[in-house]
Amino acid sequence: MILSVDHVSVAYGKLNAVWDVSLGVGKGEIVTLIGANGAGKTTLLNAIVGLLPVKSGAVYLGERNITGRKAHKLVKLGIGYVAEGRGMFGSMSVLDNLILGAYAQHGGWTSQLGDATWLLRREDLKRRIEHVYQLFPRLTTRENQKAGSLSGGEQQMLAIGRALMTAPKLLLLDEPSLGLAPNLAREIFGLLNRLRDDGMAILLVEQDAVASLRIADRGYVMEMGRIVIEDTAKHLINNDKVRQAYLGQVWGSASETPAQEGENQI
Amino acid sequence: MPHFIRGRGKMLAIATLVVLLSIVPLLGNNYYTSVLLIIGIHAIVTVGLCLLMGYTGQVSLGHAAFYGIGAYIAAILSKTYHVDPWLAMVVAIIATAAFAFAIGFPVFRLRGNYLAMATLGLGIIIWILFRELDWITGGQSGFLDIPTLSIGGFAFDSDFRFYYLVWGFCLAVMFISQNIVGSRMGRAMRAIRDSESASQSLGINATLVKVKILALSAAYAALAGSLYAYYVGFIDPPPFGFLFSIRLVVMAVVGGLASIWGAIFGAASVRLLTEFLHPFGDIDVVLFGLIIVVVMILSPQGVIRGLGDLWRRISRRLTPS
Numbered sequence: 001m002i003l004s005v006d007h008v009s010v011a012y013g014k015l016n017a018v019w020d021v022s023l024g025v026g027k028g029e030i031v032t033l034i035g036a037n038g039a040g041k042t043t044l045l046n047a048i049v050g051l052l053p054v055k056s057g058a059v060y061l062g063e064r065n066i067t068g069r070k071a072h073k074l075v076k077l078g079i080g081y082v083a084e085g086r087g088m089f090g091s092m093s094v095l096d097n098l099i100l101g102a103y104a105q106h107g108g109w110t111s112q113l114g115d116a117t118w119l120l121r122r123e124d125l126k127r128r129i130e131h132v133y134q135l136f137p138r139l140t141t142r143e144n145q146k147a148g149s150l151s152g153g154e155q156q157m158l159a160i161g162r163a164l165m166t167a168p169k170l171l172l173l174d175e176p177s178l179g180l181a182p183n184l185a186r187e188i189f190g191l192l193n194r195l196r197d198d199g200m201a202i203l204l205v206e207q208d209a210v211a212s213l214r215i216a217d218r219g220y221v222m223e224m225g226r227i228v229i230e231d232t233a234k235h236l237i238n239n240d241k242v243r244q245a246y247l248g249q250v251w252g253s254a255s256e257t258p259a260q261e262g263e264n265q266i
Numbered sequence: 267m268p269h270f271i272r273g274r275g276k277m278l279a280i281a282t283l284v285v286l287l288s289i290v291p292l293l294g295n296n297y298y299t300s301v302l303l304i305i306g307i308h309a310i311v312t313v314g315l316c317l318l319m320g321y322t323g324q325v326s327l328g329h330a331a332f333y334g335i336g337a338y339i340a341a342i343l344s345k346t347y348h349v350d351p352w353l354a355m356v357v358a359i360i361a362t363a364a365f366a367f368a369i370g371f372p373v374f375r376l377r378g379n380y381l382a383m384a385t386l387g388l389g390i391i392i393w394i395l396f397r398e399l400d401w402i403t404g405g406q407s408g409f410l411d412i413p414t415l416s417i418g419g420f421a422f423d424s425d426f427r428f429y430y431l432v433w434g435f436c437l438a439v440m441f442i443s444q445n446i447v448g449s450r451m452g453r454a455m456r457a458i459r460d461s462e463s464a465s466q467s468l469g470i471n472a473t474l475v476k477v478k479i480l481a482l483s484a485a486y487a488a489l490a491g492s493l494y495a496y497y498v499g500f501i502d503p504p505p506f507g508f509l510f511s512i513r514l515v516v517m518a519v520v521g522g523l524a525s526i527w528g529a530i531f532g533a534a535s536v537r538l539l540t541e542f543l544h545p546f547g548d549i550d551v552v553l554f555g556l557i558i559v560v561v562m563i564l565s566p567q568g569v570i571r572g573l574g575d576l577w578r579r580i581s582r583r584l585t586p587s
Contacts, residue, residue: 072467089456091459103450
């Protein structure tokens with residue numbers, strides 16, 4: 001397992017939002033976490049990446065216990081995070097957003113000198129940026145545009161591209177398809193597939209349960225801060241309870257098309 | 267080419283500024299020289315505030331405190347303890363920056379309005395200390411006979427001489443700041459302003475960056491404060507109070523929060539306005555409030571940028587398409 005979450009609880013003050021959750025993500029695997037609004041999915045992600053404190057339990061990256069480490073230190077260990085709402089640096093250009101993605105890779109004292117060192121590491125930066133542009137050709141033409149002026153889909157691509165600049169082993173994504181047109185969402189999911197094939201471990205939180213179960217290898221269903229079902233994606237997609245609660249298949253019909261469209265329009 | 271002089275227009279503007287500034291004292295009118303000198307001192311503080319508020323997105327309503335701490339440390343060391351004024355100035359800058367660095371960690375646990383309140387409170391506390399610790403600071407009756415700066419036998423004892431000293435420092439501060447803004451640090455600052463949590467998940471230690479910038483801006487304020495003390499030769503608490511903190515924010519806003527060179531314009535506008543409104547007492551504060559509101563509505567990026575946009579719009583309309 002690249003990521004192991006071991007009996008983790010997370011609280012906001014006295015209010016527990018995540019109860020005793022355990023899950024794992026292996027190399028070259030997409031694991032999805034589905035559940036209704038307020039089930040604690042985002043809270044769990046924020047705790048894994050160190051933006052929220054873990055109340056009890058432990059988080060491991062490989063063999064290393066990373067519980068309680070600050071977010072900015074986890075990046076170097078190989079965790080990339082695409083937060084809900086994308087977290088664009090809206091006043092900065094697409095290129096600057098990408099350059100910031102590589103911030104952690106050059107954190108030595110020399111980096112404090114400013115522009116001189118930026119020239120030194122330019123080759124390496126260029127290679128990474130080229131890689132992101134290959135994955136998202138659309139960003140190339142937007143290079144000098146302000147990130148805030150991009151469309152929703154482009155912003156999502158930039159958010160993922162920026163996270164990839166950190167060269168992560170493990171990528172966590174929170175609602176990457178939110179607010180996107182169906183074809184854009186498909187494009188994003190297609191990319192996740194490719195990243196998985198390259199060996200990346202991916203933890204995907206999604207409201208669009210159908211789409212995420214389709215590309216995922218395994219899935220967890222969260223309810224009221226707890227994991228209630230855990231299975232392979234194939235089994236989950238055919239699980240009656242899951243279908244009823246998350247796939248909109250009240251009548252148990254075999255066709256998934258109407259549900260998928262309905263979800264995408266949200 | 268270093269990025270801070272990229273763009274011919276900017277270079278031209280800066281050259282013009284430098285020439286204009288160096289001509290003024292030669293005209294021989296002491297009043298204008300002293301007004302421009304004070305503008306230079308205020309511009310140094312304003313630049314620091316722009317780095318903190320405009321680029322890093324962190325409000326400070328207590329910056330007059332750092333200005334005051336710098337002034338008092340420089341004054342007390344050089345007068346009471348007969349330390350060389352230059353050395354006293356360096357100590358004042360380092361001590362103020364260290365103080366800001368230390369309080370930065372608890373203060374930046376707060377955000378937005380709460381941060382504003384905390385810095386406001388801090389400014390008031392420091393100001394009360396200036397007033398009440400009268401066995402050190404001279405209290406309300408002030409601190410007299412502060413020595414002035416000199417190099418060898420050359421004393422900066424006239425407005426004319428001090429003017430060049432102040433603007434020399436001011437331009438140095440501008441170039442340093444412009445360089446920081448264009449560096450990796452500057453990118454991190456803007457990232458924190460736009461989205462703090464996203465900046466953290468890219469490996470930026472947001473708290474540390476914020477604290478460093480607070481310390482840097484406090485160092486600028488202390489530099490300006492000690493220059494002020496040496497120039498006037500006398501300090502008392504009023505210039506370091508709450509009203510001056512607000513005035514500094516007005517300077518930063520008018521010049522453009524995220525604009526280094528705008529700070530000079532902001533400091534100049536506020537200072538000149540204060541001069542004109544002098545006969546009416548403290549009414550200028552009301553006007554400053556109004557100015558902030560108007561600038562934020564009409565031209566949130568500062569008056570200079572606003573005028574530039576206006577000019578572009580007019581010239582576009584005048585050229586036949």
